[in-house]
Structure formats: C-alpha cells, structure tokens
Amino acid sequence: MSDYQEGKSRWWGWGDFDQDFDLNERARLAPYLKKNIGVDILSGKMRFAAPTLDDIELPEPRLDAEILRQLEGMLGKDNVCQDKFNRVSHSTGKSYRDLLRNRLRRIDNPVDVVVWPHEEEDIVKLLALAEEKQIAIVPFGGGSSVVGGVEPRGTDAYDGVITIDLGRMNQLLQLDATSHTATIQAGAQGPYLEEMLNEKGFTLGHFPESWRHSCLGGWLASRAAGRQSTGYGKIEEMVISVKAITPTGRIVTRKVPASAAGPKLMDILVGSEGTLGIITEATMKVRPLPDVFDYSGLLFKSFGAGISCVREVMQGEVRPTAIRVSDEAETGLAQAWRLTSGKHLKHKAEDIALSLLEKRGYSFNQGAFMVLGVEGGKAEVAERKKKLLKICRKLGGFYLGAGAGMQWYEGRYDNAYLRDQLINYGIMVDTLETATTWDNYLHLYGAVQKAMQGSIESSGVKGIVACHLSHAYPYGASLYYTFLAGMAAKDEEGQWAALKKAASDAIIAAGGTITHHHGLGYEHAPWLPDEVGREGLRALRALKQTLDPHGIMNPGKILLD
C-alpha cells in the first residue's frame, strides 16, 4: 500500500504528518542559528505556513475520459486516481527545490493520473497504451527523490502524464535460504521489506536515510547507498538479477552469482531512473540478521585526522559495518542540535565529560565526531570492534562510548523532519554529495566547500557549510555536504540554483562524481556530459532510443535532450 494513498504522508514535506521536533528541547539550536545563519527562530516569525491542498491551484487533468476508462478497465477503479491529494503528492519529490515550491503553493508540473499496477502484465499494458497515445510515464517508488527524479518534465510534448506508483507490487516472492538471495517486487518499501525478510531470519542490510519512505525499485533505479554501505555495499553491489519492462519488451537478467557473458546489461538498468523501463522485481543478496548492532562514538581533533583514520581502517584487515566522520562544522551543528531538556534526555552527564575532554584538546566545537558501527555475531563484533578501536585510538580518536553512537543510530531517520521546520523559519537547507579517491579527498573537500560558501556570501546572507564522510571504501569515500543559510528575500529558487551550480561545477572540476548515491534526476543531469563525455552520452542515447523509441519513459531525466 502506498503511504500517500493512505493519506498518512506529507505531500509538502518529509515523512509522516504527525511527526515534528519540539525545538524547545534543544536550547542550543536557536542561538546557534541566530549566530551562524542570521535567523532568529525564537522571534516567532515564520516565513511559511504549512500549505494545504486548498492553497494549490491545479489544472484539470489532461487525459480524456476515454483514456481514464481504459485505465480503469485495465487496472480496476481502485487503482486509478485523479484526486487532488494523489496528483499533488506524486508531482514532486523531496528536494529543497520541491519543498520550497510546495510552500510557494506551486505545483509546476502536475501529473494527470496516478495508477497502481498489481502485476507485470499491468505495466506491459500501461506502457503500450502510453506509447499509442503519446503519454509520458513517470515511475514512482517512495517519491523520496532529492534530485527531481519523479517530477514530470517537458510534458508539453505529450498528451498527458501517467505516474505509475509501484506501491502495490511490494511482495517478497521468494526467499532462498540456501543461496542467501531474495526475489522481491520493486515497490517494497524499507520497513515492510525488512519485516518480510526478518521474519525468515534475514536482512537486506540497505538502510538509506530515506528508508522509511523509499523502495527497492527506487534504490536500484538510482544506485542508492544505505548507511551501512561500508559493510554491506551499495545497492548495485547487492543485486543478483533484475526484471524490467521497457516499452519494447522485457529484460530479465540471469540469476547467477557472476558471469562473463559480455557487457553487463544489469548495470544499464540499475541507475537508469525509469528512463529505459520499469524495474519490476529483483533478486537481491541477503544476509542473516545480525545478533548485535554496536554503534559507538569517537572524537578526533580535526576532520583531517578522522579522514586519515577512516582510510587506515578501510585499508586494513577488518571492516566496520558503518563508519562516518563529521567535519568541524557538522560536529558543531550536531552539538547545537543535541537535546538539552525533555523526556528523551539521557546524556546530561556528558556535559560534564565535555569540559574534561576540552582540557585534553578535544572539542565538539572544533573537533570531528565519528560514528563507528559493527554488526554481526556477538563474539565477532567484540573482536572486530577491538581491532578497529585500536586503529582509531592510534590515530588520535577519543572513544566516547556507545551512548554517543546509539544516539546517532536511533535518530538516523529523523533529521529530514528538521529540514521542513527550518525551511518554514526561512532557512535554506539542503544536502548534496559526491565521492572521490583518498589522494584527492581533502582537496575536493576544500574546493567544494569554498564554492558553496562563496555562493552563500554572494547571495548576501549568512550560512554554514558542513560535511561528513559516510560511505567508505579502501580507495576513497563519499563527501556529504549539508548547507544552511538565510533564505533570500526574493527568488529563493534562484538562490538555491546558483549554489547548486557552484557546488556541482566545483565537484566536477575537483575530480569528484556529480553524485555518489542521490542519482541524476533532472537536477544533476546537466553535469552528466562532464561525467561520461561525448561518447558516453551517445551510448546512453542509443540505449534510450532502442528501449524507449517514443521517449515516453520519465522524460527529461538523465538525458536532457
């Protein structure tokens, strides 16, 4: 079942309607924001009130009654919907640009109808109809794209837009406990997928920040990475085979652990973001549920010291399940975000410890906070953790204990809610990410930070740029930037677009990838030519032309022309 269909999810922001932070429980936040962003959230002045559906003007759906009848005949009335809530909630993802436009009461590119297929044959028929009538198709998983992956684009060239919500194709089809593989339908969202696997003693091990509101098909289509990717791999490393429906047919890759039978077709579909077809199911690698989830915190004197430590860890014998280091700015931001009162407060004693720490040269204001996660069997985890901490301590890490790690672990899906609250107060807040090899890490880190800071300053506001490393490899790691700045008085979208362009140009110039795990959508698509070159583009266009000759599949994404 789709979250939206049940009406429990916000169409104008992240997650569930009933969840918000009580900012009064975090007394350090307001002074921090006032000082660094120049926005006083205690003044009570809100930039935006939460929009209601009545605020939104939506044009009539473009699809005529005859097509609607055909869709209802094909899928049943319950699986075809044109109501305002569903059209609006399926017309954007969750990027800053999306949330901003929602608050500005703008739905720039409304879908005309949302449909829920129940089986592959439904999708085959939908694509055939769309081809015949020249209707654009947007595949929709959890709708959590932060790069414009699910927003209809360039749809004037089509006679309408059908969004195919995969939410009702969400079953575990087969759990092969011998081979440690599971065949799962693409629409299975994180919690339900894990529930089905956990029942049989397994886990997928893929837990992105969007986990509660994203699904297998979306992860595969966008090459997602979970918080434990350091131990369990990115989604493209977890997949054995996929099944996809394209407008011209069906691709089923072979369920084998490895092959040398020519170019790897699966890696054309994985990452194609619905532009070639719709991934309907996949056979995934699964692993036995770990007994122990051990997350602890460490503090380093600088981001550089933390980075060196991650590199040494990743090039050593024993791999953590998760390892992340925040730079000085993010460590400071997290400190400002910590609970200071309220029913959840467990760590008052830490404040006393903090002053002791500072005497030894470790500070949450000028240091780098690390989370180290180890999952597995009890004895194994103890052994691995011991070896990992030995390296961390050798390289200057101060062990803060399990409390600091578990605090991060428990809150790991919640931070997206804060974004909505800050936006309402008139703060531009967004994230972007890249990856590079170790030799280039600090160079890229500095160059992109400088570009972003420069863009913030040139828009005449105050702001901060924070960064963390959260997906590590022996050869390099990701960089994940968060920026907060005062929202421009007018053209808020232009302010953001200028910063995004500055950051993206800097990423490419410094040798990074335009995206490590968010995907391209349309927001990153302008940098694809830098990523793959002229020949690469020609190859991608040829695939598009071959598998989707009428260009109905998620137009305007990945390839802009």
Next chain:
Amino acid sequence: MSDYQEGKSRWWGWGDFDQDFDLNERARLAPYLKKNIGVDILSGKMRFAAPTLDDIELPEPRLDAEILRQLEGMLGKDNVCQDKFNRVSHSTGKSYRDLLRNRLRRIDNPVDVVVWPHEEEDIVKLLALAEEKQIAIVPFGGGSSVVGGVEPRGTDAYDGVITIDLGRMNQLLQLDATSHTATIQAGAQGPYLEEMLNEKGFTLGHFPESWRHSCLGGWLASRAAGRQSTGYGKIEEMVISVKAITPTGRIVTRKVPASAAGPKLMDILVGSEGTLGIITEATMKVRPLPDVFDYSGLLFKSFGAGISCVREVMQGEVRPTAIRVSDEAETGLAQAWRLTSGKHLKHKAEDIALSLLEKRGYSFNQGAFMVLGVEGGKAEVAERKKKLLKICRKLGGFYLGAGAGMQWYEGRYDNAYLRDQLINYGIMVDTLETATTWDNYLHLYGAVQKAMQGSIESSGVKGIVACHLSHAYPYGASLYYTFLAGMAAKDEEGQWAALKKAASDAIIAAGGTITHHHGLGYEHAPWLPDEVGREGLRALRALKQTLDPHGIMNPGKILLD
C-alpha cells in the same frame, strides 16, 4: 614486449617453447588414461607431431602496399609485421579447437598484418584508417582466449584484417599509494604487471591460469577471474575506471570509488571483448603485498560434502583468499597426475598416509580434494585459517596439511602444458565453465555432466568428465569442467563441437550462465540470446551500432549478426 614478437611462445600450443612435462615421472598417468580414455600413451603412437611454420600454407596478405606504407608511416617499421610467425601466432587463441586446427595445419582465418601501437594516438589513427578502408580490427592482448576471442571472423566482408597487439603498451602509469589504486596500460601481462606493482609493495591480486600469457586489457575485455577471486574479486570488481578508444571517439570513465550518475558505462566496456573499442588503460584497485601465502589441502568424502562446506564458509564471518573443491573424478585425475619419481618428488611419505586415510573412509579415488588458501599478514592469516579449518573439519574435511596445498599452488600455471601433450597423443581435452546459485548447484552439476558424458559416449569413445568449484560467493559458485576423451577417428572438430553444444545447452537449461570467466568470443556467442533475451540483444546491438557504426571492431564476436 610481446611474447610472440620475441619468438619465445608456441604459436600452436600453450606457453613457452621450452616447457613440457616428463610423463615418465608420473607413472600412474598412463594406466589411468588407458583405463578411462582408452588411449595408450606408452605405445609411442602419436596422433600429431608438433607443427612447424613450414607446414602451414598461408595466403598472401590482403592489404595492399599502400596501406602497409601508411601503417609503417604511422607506427614505424618495427611496429608493423607481416611475417609468417606473427601472422600465424596472432590468428588463433588457445581453445581446443584452435590447438586441434593448428595440429591439422589449418589457419582458417589468417590476419593480414600485426601492428604494435605505443600510445593512444596510434590506436585512434589505426581505427580511423580501418574505418576508411573497411578493414577489420582484432584487438590482441596475450592471445590466450579459449573462446575464439582473437580469431578473425567473417572477414570476407572486409578488405583485410589488422590485429592490434597491445604488447608494447604495458606500463604502470601511476601508483597511488594513498588510494591503493594503480593506473596501468592495457597490454601489461601478468608477470610484468606484478613485477611493477610488487616493486612498490602492492599486488593486483588477479592470477588466472593464463596469468603468464595474458594481460590487463584482455582480462577486462573478457571479465576474467583469477584463482584468488574468492578473496580479491573478479576483474570487474577490481576496476575503478577505464579509458577506451572506439571508432567514433574516446570513453574515459571517472576515477571515483563509486557513483550514482546513471547507468554504469564502464560495465558496457568491461566484457565487450574488443567489439566496441579498445581498452587502452585502466585504474585498478591494488592491495599491499601479503606477507604470507598459506595454501593447504583437505579431503572430503564426497563432492557434495565439499560443496556444503564451501557454502558454509562463504556465508560465514571469515573469507578465504581461495577455496576450491574437486569432484571425485577430478580428485582421481589429479591423483593419477601426481609425481611418482623424478627430481621434483617431495611427497613420498604421503603414499603411506594415504592407506591410513582410506581406513577412515577418505580416498583420493572416491573423495573430493579441497585447496584452502589464505593470504595476508602473518597473525591475521593464522587466525583466519584457524576459523576456516574449524568449519571445514566440522563438515567432514580431513586436513592434509600445507604440502598438498602448496603442491597445487606451485603448479597452478602449468596444467595447460599437459593439454598440448595429451592432444598430441590423440586425446580430446578441454575445459568449460559456468556458475550458479547454491540452491541449484548440484542440479546443474549433474545435468551438465550427464550431457557431456552422453555426448562423449555417442561419439563412440571413452572419456571422463571432471569438475571443480574454484570461484565462490556467499550466493553460489562457479563450476569448472575438464573433459578427456578419445579423439574421434575423423572430424575431430565436429566431435568437439557436438560436446560443446550439448554442454552449453545443458548449462542454459539448468539455469547457469554460459560463461563465468572465459568470455563469449564466438564459441559461446550462440548462447548469448539465451542469456540476455531479445531486448538485451537489441540493447547490445544498439551500443555496437553507435560506437562502431562500420562494424570494424572484432567482428563476429559476442553478436553473431
């Protein structure tokens, strides 16, 4: 420098001219072959004498003097060669079919000229000339293909064939000791590549059976797997980025540890076997040279027991660097192949141990031999080995000690020589391979074995079909078959082709992949449609048409039309 160019390699068989086994040192072999294959190698009757170049009739090269002059002007006279040795040695690979035809004094599809580029720009010019003149291009690495990957095909449609030998583009361009990556030219062959890396304290960790006579570009083009792939990964898991020249341009993928920027172009080039362009260099993951190479042997009572053990090992906490299990037939064959005299004999004491073993129900004639390899730091290896042996023993493995493992390790590049000797005696001997998931492993094992045995019997000869597992994953493993049979009195090639077809059909019917690491060439190409389906073929054809619009790149491979 190319092996062939130096004249030190056999054009009609495997490896170096000066290497052969003294079969007198292996007294068990002759009776074994007589009993199981029906061929008496002691009779002194040879089916074939080694061919000489004088035996071979070669047509005049088809390229006219003008083109030759252009090539010489482009590359220099030393890098353009039409002599008989080079034309012959570059006209086939090392499949059984190749070795058989060599002995039958047949070069079915001779190349017209062999050229050695020194830099990318040379290749750009060569492809431009070939396009202009409609000349076929065959990229050539070590020439060790066992699937017909380097033999010119369908060349009547072209005005000639240029084989581009990458042997003089073999340098280590950059060793990044911080990121553990190395940028290496495609023509670097195994030993030289390792020498360059070892000097800096690193290794690639890729050691296929062909290692001494194959190169990086060939490994990437054919998705090769080394003997230590269980620990270090297949070649496609070791590559960070590639540079390739196609007839229409250049593709350089980004040097980043991971990316979500759309479909993964690198995985189109890797596995493309020279049909889209020529991989000229790659940035590879490297790792510090291990201190310890620990290989030991174990014996299981059956192949089934050994397989169960590998599965449990691979799904456990600690991974071996290499693990392989021979089935009963291969364990018996290896036993027949063991030294019984001669200067290399070190293991006479083992014979005594053998009879003791049999009393406990373990036999080399009805058991399954396992090699377990662990590489790394000294303490780490000891710890991992202890944990691995615990699982092996629990599942019925009898530990034979390091001697048995090191014997395999030391001889691991030599067995290919034996093939040439047996062929000369009139024995059809070849290998083929696949992979599947664990749930399907024994089913596929039996089905393919039965198909091969049936084909041998229907050709009216005696023979054996042996198998081992040598590349293991948590989700499944490879199956590597070796077959030996009496050569048919006539149409030896047809005898082999019938068996190959029976085996390949059975692999596909039983759910395996047509190749786990040998590649497609033209010998496996007929089964590509089964592997990728109609839509997959359309996608691959579109890539070919786009990157190689005149179809000059390695025609007749992968895609047959």
